[in-house]
Amino acid sequence: MTSQTPGGNRNPMQVIPLTADKAAVQAAINGLKVFEPPDCSTNPAAGSCLDYDVNTGVFTGASCLVYELHSNEPEPDPSSCNSSNVGGALLWAANTLSDTTITRPESFWVVVALLSGPANVTDSTPTYPYGFVPCTRGFQCLMITIPGAGTANRV
Numbered sequence: 001m002t003s004q005t006p007g008g009n010r011n012p013m014q015v016i017p018l019t020a021d022k023a024a025v026q027a028a029i030n031g032l033k034v035f036e037p038p039d040c041s042t043n044p045a046a047g048s049c050l051d052y053d054v055n056t057g058v059f060t061g062a063s064c065l066v067y068e069l070h071s072n073e074p075e076p077d078p079s080s081c082n083s084s085n086v087g088g089a090l091l092w093a094a095n096t097l098s099d100t101t102i103t104r105p106e107s108f109w110v111v112v113a114l115l116s117g118p119a120n121v122t123d124s125t126p127t128y129p130y131g132f133v134p135c136t137r138g139f140q141c142l143m144i145t146i147p148g149a150g151t152a153n154r155v
Contacts, residue, residue, distance in 0.1 A: 007038035009047070012088040012123070018102055032114065035084070040065060046080035046130060080130035086115055088123040088131075 016028035040049035040063055051060045064081035093111040097103055122131040 005033075006036040007042070008035065010035060010082070010085040010088075012085055012092040014092065014096075018096065029114070037062065048081050077130075079128055084115075085123065085131070086113070089113070091123060 015032065016024060019025065037048045037050055038044050040051045041054075042049070044065065046066045048062050048064050051063050052058065053060050064078065067076055067078050067081050070076040090111065090113065093113075097109045097111070103109070122128075124131050
């Protein structure tokens with residue numbers, strides 16, 4: 001899951017620890033909230049934000065101010081613009097299931113993903129603090145070198 005508070009971030013977070021308590025699982029699912037980026041009037045340093053008409057307060061759309069400010073550069077970086085982090089959430093799940101102090105290794109592991117968007121970004125890395133972004137219409141493709149592959153690959 002991404003942040004469960006308005007104006008939060010897209011870093012993965014655990015909503016409920018592993019449990020066999022059906023009521024606790026149902027309560028956690030019923031309590032899930034959709035990621036809500038910050039208001040653009042707060043001038044976020046990175047990431048998507050929500051635009052509202054200054055006179056009426058009516059929502060006018062989502063923006064990515066940092067990308068818009070640099071869109072005339074040869075290779076603007078759209079990596080902070082996405083609001084989802086499906087890859088990060090699945091990595092969190094895999095790490096949780098592989099922790100033998102809280103799981104039964106002999107059990108059948110299942111991850112049920114309730115997703116509301118495409119898998120369009122990864123967790124941050126030292127090279128890409130906002131993660132990798134795949135090639136999409138209107139955005140430049142980031143090139144990376146996969147260790148051992150010896151060639152640059154599109155992500």
